[in-house]
Amino acid sequence: MSTVPRQRSGFALLLALVSWLFLLGSGAAMAQADPAAAQVERQQTQPLNNAPVWREVRSGEAHFTTVRGPETGVLIQTEGQVWRQWRNGPITFYGGILLLVVPTAIGLFYAVKGAVKLHGAPTGRRMQRFSTFERVVHWGTAVTFVVLGITGVCILFGKHFIAPVFGTAVLGGLLTAGKAVHNYIGPLFGVFTLLMIVAFLRDNVWQAIDSVWIRKAGGIASGEHVPSGRFNFGEKTWFWIGVTFLGLIVAGSGLVMDFPNFGQTRADMQLANIIHGVGAILLIALSLGHIYMGTIGVEGAYQSMKTGYVDEAWAKEHHEVWYDEVKAGRSGHP
């Protein structure tokens, strides 16, 4: 089983990817040596030697063919093997481990520490935390993300956990629907992600109070309530790294594969697939933390996004600076 990529060293794979990327960039320059002239010359000096032709066969360059279609003039493209090694190797293996470890860790944390309860008594007075627009954008992103996450995980890992249990026929049926859903919902997720960035950008910029949150690690371990603005530093991290950075990367790389009709080469789509897989797995792992905090992890958090309103006691405990600003009429935001 020398071909099991998992057994290869990570360094060799890294080296392969780097040289692959290098070749992608320098391929055009190398072809400038005019292999046709080399072959003509070789035919005169060594009529029995076709070495220039064999170099061209393996070059990945397009040659003449009457058959029309994507890259039909290419005889051998070697990058496919590298893509296969990365996708079936580290992305499946380490990605799979990450997607098992993170939920387990969250489950253990919940079992040991439990939910963050509201300490003070609810006042009964409610204040608006999210506008209707913000909630529509949030749930639009959330629903499309969960659908894409589940179908995407099945496309990469389904053959490892669905097929052995239910058989390939069930997997085939599920993925026929799953791939269609993934491909048609994907662009919608991209639109929602952009709206999300627009909606929440203003309150996710750095504030001096965030340094206190970082110093006390959000009070996660101590259980202490750390004052913060409308969003604390943890939420801001999720906004910038999760929603914005990974969200845009995953949506963009997805579009490269979703619309192959713009003349992308196989190399383009292989690279997009690698980026999409790594980005999506990291995004799913981070989202599990966000979903935990927004549902069972913090009492009252789910209601705030469901109804748009929070109790004043909740606001004072979790986002004291924001609470003070709203009370002083300085917030300008729900």
Place this chain on the structure above:
Amino acid sequence: MARMKFLCDAERCIECNGCVTACKNEHEVPWGVNRRRVVTINDGVPGERSMSVACMHCSDAPCVAVCPTNVIYQTEEGIVLHDKDGCIGCGYCFYACPFGAPQFPNGPAAFGARGKMDKCTFCAGGPEENGSQAEFEKYGRNRIAEGKLPLCAEMCSTKALLAGDAAELSEIFRDRVLRRGKGVEAWGWMTAYGKEEAKK
């Protein structure tokens, strides 16, 4: 047990595209799909070479490895076949294949709606019952079940394209190389068969 392979002799191929036509006609392949094609290198200059290319039925086939629904499989003779019923048209086999063999009836369509993958079956049909109408409609003729070899090679006017048991192909090719004293490379063989056979 035989190990079926293709071999295209670049010293003999004259780019007549007879193999392409024979394949399309035998299997009634839909518009836009070509299971086989001929590529010419240095067209029109001294030393030009043409090569016929289709699925090479690789050992350790990359398409088999990356298929998310596990519908591509290899027979005991080494022929790579697929079950169209479970194909979702994701295109991963096309990403992975060194030879550009997997084809899609809708081409590179928006939203990745390519349709079900189609490729050379080594004239061995698919998982349906041998010689059935359902098999013909999805995969084309099953000549192997009738005791015949792939039609592209059978029809090749210069016998550049050979199909059959690897040992016999190698025998014929070695004899040719010895007689003519050149053209020792069986193009694509290292890419297709350079690895050990996948464990079944």
